[in-house]
Amino acid sequence: MCGRYSLATPAMSDMRGRFGLGESLELRQRFNIAPGDDVVTVTTTKDGEPRGELLRWGLVPFWAKDPKVGYKMINARAETVAEKPAFRDALKTHRCLVVADGFYEWQPRTAGVGGSRSRKRPFHITRADGAPFAFAGLWASWHGAGDEALRTCTIITTDANDKLRDIHDRMPVMLPDQGAEEAWLEHGTPPELLQDLLVPLPGALTARRAVGPAVSDARHDEPDCLDDAPPGDAEGEGDALSLF
Template sequence: MCGRYSLAGPSPAELRERFPLGESVELRRRFNVCPGDDVATVTTDREGAPRGELLRWGLVPHWAKDPSTGFKMINARAETVAEKPAYRDALRTHRCLVVADGFYEWQARPGRPKLPWHATRADHAPFAFAGLWSTWRGPDGEELRTCTIVTTQANSVLREVHDRMPVMLPGPDAEQAWLDHGTPAPVLQELLAPLPDAMTSRRAVGPAVSDARYDGPECLADAIDAEEQASLF
């Protein structure tokens, strides 16, 4: 699964140059993005033109009774996304890019606390998760636009940490194909693959990221440094 990620490195100007986010989307450094947060995405309008948009992380299908459903739908499995009622319509017409520069996963260690890892591209460049989005309208007319991140089997770089990883689209061509309304279903499925090993990097980080309330640079502190500091107290 993917339950936390970061967008901490690039400046807003760099992100706007790299992705078609436009000028109206508020961008700020995020070290610990959590479910329920408003996140930077690229969606498309009815004509297929890309547009930047803030969406709440945790997809709420249009038929849901209330928005709390979204906390159960932060991820969609690539293997079943075309079949599940919550995702199959979005896969056809509501695909999006979720902009990030890394994500976190926790490795189980017998007899010890779980160890958080920060996974990135090997070149540490920003990238996009393959996402889906939806619009939910409440009985009083309120409108909520939400998204989910598609996950797939982990590549060999990350497999010992966790058996799943988010779909990190490898570059602009894949991102354009994911957004394009005319991309055939078999091609979409091919895009939902693990990032190649050679393009993937990981680094153990300290315990700060495990607190969902904290969104500061200590989330990216090296694990060794963090453990050394903790031993002083």
């Protein structure tokens, strides 16, 4: 799954040009983006023109009775996205890019005889070149009673690549380049090509780094979320008690 990510690059002016976000969209550094937050995306108009937009993370289908359902729909599985009622219509007409520069995943650890669980180790996962990128996403509009309205999104996940499989068996779909981003947004892209885009970023293009415990608090959105793991808790350390 993908339950937390970052958009911490300080070069926000470059981000506007890279993703065509426009000058009116509010951008700021985010170190620990969590479900329910407003996130930077690129959607399209009815005519297929890209537009930068802030959407709430956690898709609420137009037919939902309660917007709280969005907290259960922060991710959509690539293998079933074309079949699930919550996502299949959005896949046809409401695809989006969710702009990021990394995401977090927590690696389970065991310690002691019998393999009792200990605190999970958080990792920050990026492109190998450190460049910002886009997750493949879907968006929806929801209208409740009166004037209540929401525009929301979800991030599509796929099998983890060989670089990340020991941390988690799933990862978000990180579109590899601008050509893939354009194809994902293009209204006329055939369904079979869309499915071809929903694959893991190759391990050779992926980097991982153990980080400290600050990111584990979803309410904490500060630069120390990206601090290196403390000594003895970095990748490859601190597992001397593990049996395997």
